[in-house]
Amino acid sequence: MKSEIDLIKRIEAYYSHEMTAEEALAFEEDRKTNSALDHKVIAHLDFLKTLKSFGEVNALRVALNQIHDELDVDSLTEEYKETPTLLSVLWVRYRKNLAVAATVAIFMTLITLFSTGQFNSSEHGSNYSELKRDMENIKRSQTALIRNINSTSKQPKDISQYSGTGFILSANGYLVTNYHVIKDADSVYVQNNKGESFKVETVYVDPEFDIAVLHIKDTTFKHLATVPYTFKKSNSDLGEDVYTIGYPKDDVVYGKGYLSSSTGFAGDSIAYQISIPVNPGNSGGPLMDSKGNVIGIVSGKQTQADGAAFAVKSDYLMRAVNSISQDSLTQKISVNKRNTLAGLNRTQQIKKMQDYIFMVKVYN
Amino acid sequence: MSRKINHSIPTDNEIILGILNNSSSTLQYLYKAYYPMILQLIINNNGSEHDAKDIYQESIIILHDKIKSGDFELTSKLKTFLYSVCRRLWLKKLSHKSRFSENIKDYEDHFEVEPDLAQHEEKDQQFVLMNSALTQLGEPCKTIIEDFYIHSKSMQDICEKFGYTNSDNAKTQKYKCLQRLKKLFFNLK
Numbered sequence: 359m360k361s362e363i364d365l366i367k368r369i370e371a372y373y374s375h376e377m378t379a380e381e382a383l384a385f386e387e388d389r390k391t392n393s394a395l396d397h398k399v400i401a402h403l404d405f406l407k408t409l410k411s412f413g414e415v416n417a418l419r420v421a422l423n424q425i426h427d428e429l430d431v432d433s434l435t436e437e438y439k440e441t442p443t444l445l446s447v448l449w450v451r452y453r454k455n456l457a458v459a460a461t462v463a464i465f466m467t468l469i470t471l472f473s474t475g476q477f478n479s480s481e482h483g484s485n486y487s488e489l490k491r492d493m494e495n496i497k498r499s500q501t502a503l504i505r506n507i508n509s510t511s512k513q514p515k516d517i518s519q520y521s522g523t524g525f526i527l528s529a530n531g532y533l534v535t536n537y538h539v540i541k542d543a544d545s546v547y548v549q550n551n552k553g554e555s556f557k558v559e560t561v562y563v564d565p566e567f568d569i570a571v572l573h574i575k576d577t578t579f580k581h582l583a584t585v586p587y588t589f590k591k592s593n594s595d596l597g598e599d600v601y602t603i604g605y606p607k608d609d610v611v612y613g614k615g616y617l618s619s620s621t622g623f624a625g626d627s628i629a630y631q632i633s634i635p636v637n638p639g640n641s642g643g644p645l646m647d648s649k650g651n652v653i654g655i656v657s658g659k660q661t662q663a664d665g666a667a668f669a670v671k672s673d674y675l676m677r678a679v680n681s682i683s684q685d686s687l688t689q690k691i692s693v694n695k696r697n698t699l700a701g702l703n704r705t706q707q708i709k710k711m712q713d714y715i716f717m718v719k720v721y722n
Numbered sequence: 723m724s725r726k727i728n729h730s731i732p733t734d735n736e737i738i739l740g741i742l743n744n745s746s747s748t749l750q751y752l753y754k755a756y757y758p759m760i761l762q763l764i765i766n767n768n769g770s771e772h773d774a775k776d777i778y779q780e781s782i783i784i785l786h787d788k789i790k791s792g793d794f795e796l797t798s799k800l801k802t803f804l805y806s807v808c809r810r811l812w813l814k815k816l817s818h819k820s821r822f823s824e825n826i827k828d829y830e831d832h833f834e835v836e837p838d839l840a841q842h843e844e845k846d847q848q849f850v851l852m853n854s855a856l857t858q859l860g861e862p863c864k865t866i867i868e869d870f871y872i873h874s875k876s877m878q879d880i881c882e883k884f885g886y887t888n889s890d891n892a893k894t895q896k897y898k899c900l901q902r903l904k905k906l907f908f909n910l911k
Binding site: 362363366367402405406408409410411412413414415418419421422423425426428429431434435437438439440 | 749750757758762775867873900901907
């Protein structure tokens with residue numbers, strides 16, 4: 359305690375030059391020989407320095423506060439404060455909720471698109487609609503039920519989910535329809551204009567040309583008489599009178615129009631564009647010219663354009679049929695070469711053809 | 723307006739010189755020149771004008787200290803230096819409030835000032851200790867110490883102020899006080 363004060367006295371005396379020359383020399387000598395003393399001296403000087411600058415900073419603070427008081431802080435604040443817009447206030451407050459909502463929305467959109475099969479039909483573009491009929495919510499009409507009771511054929515008990523149209527390729531039970539009609543099907547039945555249903559198996563599919571060939575394997579099916587129409591291999595001309603027969607409802611429907619373009623949707627050279635009233639269920643129906651030749655298969659229409667339907671050219675149908683290996687089939691496909699419709703008027707043509715056009719019913 | 727045109731604006735070098743010479747008008751000029759900039763930074767980044775004052779004064783003290791210590795080299799504009807220091811200090815404060823976000827809204831250029839701040843923080847801690855040591859010391863010791871060691875008053879003045887009969891008594895009292903202060907300070911450490 360005492361020595362500490364003595365030391366402070368000595369240090370201060372030394373630095374304020376209040377020592378005699380001998381005392382100062384002795385002090386310097388002590389510091390050199392005694393390192394512990396030397397440390398104490400340095401620590402003391404450091405402490406004084408801290409004390410001094412502490413005082414200075416305090417003085418500076420006081421000065422700064424005085425300067426600060428001269429400032430008009432309120433008006434400066436007014437000037438520099440950025441008043442946030444309503445939008446940014448809402449953004450800051452609700453951005454988390456917004457993020458959650460957006461995520462949910464995107465998720466739901468994806469689910470919806472996926473569940474409605476939007477992703478699968480992307481090959482056609484969004485405004486191309488395939489003309490198969492969704493049957494899920496349509497009750498079978500009374501007349502059809504009555505026919506079922508009268509008919510001898512076996513009937514599937516439940517109602518099919520989709521339907522389209524198909525037509526006979528050869529009299530021994532080969533039919534042609536669109537690939538998209540029977541795609542993903544568990545089982546496929548065809549029904550003629552008398553309401554008789556037959557089970558069919560898929561013999562051949564060509565997704566690229568949207569063509570499927572079916573074969574009736576039901577034992578109750580009796581071979582038909584010779585097919586009245588023929589298949590045209592060359593391209594038909596613009597403006598040609600065409601018609602189609604199909605099953606957009608449970609009864610056969612006739613539609614008439616003309617060939618409006620030699621290419622299909624978005625310049626697709628596989629198909630014709632036709633101006634003809636067609637509806638879901640017409641898919642797979644034959645496109646006939648006035649002489650009774652099949653010139654195409656009705657396959658779809660453009661949703662955002664009036665009177666633009668499409669039909670796959672019969673040339674591609676024939677190519678598909680020819681590419682089927684005949685050895686793999688139980689019965690040969692013999693495509694009719696003799697046209698018996700050419701001289702007849704339209705109503706007689708239709709009457710003769712009706713037996714060869716079937717409703718294709720798809721269960722899955 | 724016309725008066726202001728005649729009054730030339732001091733350059734950064736003149737400000738540094740002014741501070742070295744303890745010029746109060748320079749300090750005043752400096753303070754007023756850049757306060758709005760810092761006010762803008764703080765109040766538009768979740769702060770109040772009170773926060774702005776604290777942060778700004780802190781940065782002025784750091785600058786003052788740096789200039790006074792003699793090793794200040796003008797590598798950037800004073801404006802940029804002050805802005806960078808305030809920005810860093812405010813980010814630290816925000817992180818203490820745990821409302822920290824890296825994307826603070828900036829108004830000026832800035833650069834790294836971490837070493838300056840570290841030095842300042844160390845000093846600041848010592849000042850806090852010194853302050854509490856002085857408070858614990860009590861009167862009249864506190865005033866004697868402050869008068870002699872900080873305000874550099876002569877022993878003669880102090881004798882008169884406290885009514886000591888001779889300066890030797892006052893000196894003994896001063897040494898006792900200083901010794902106690904040292905003890906308090908190092909014990910707090």
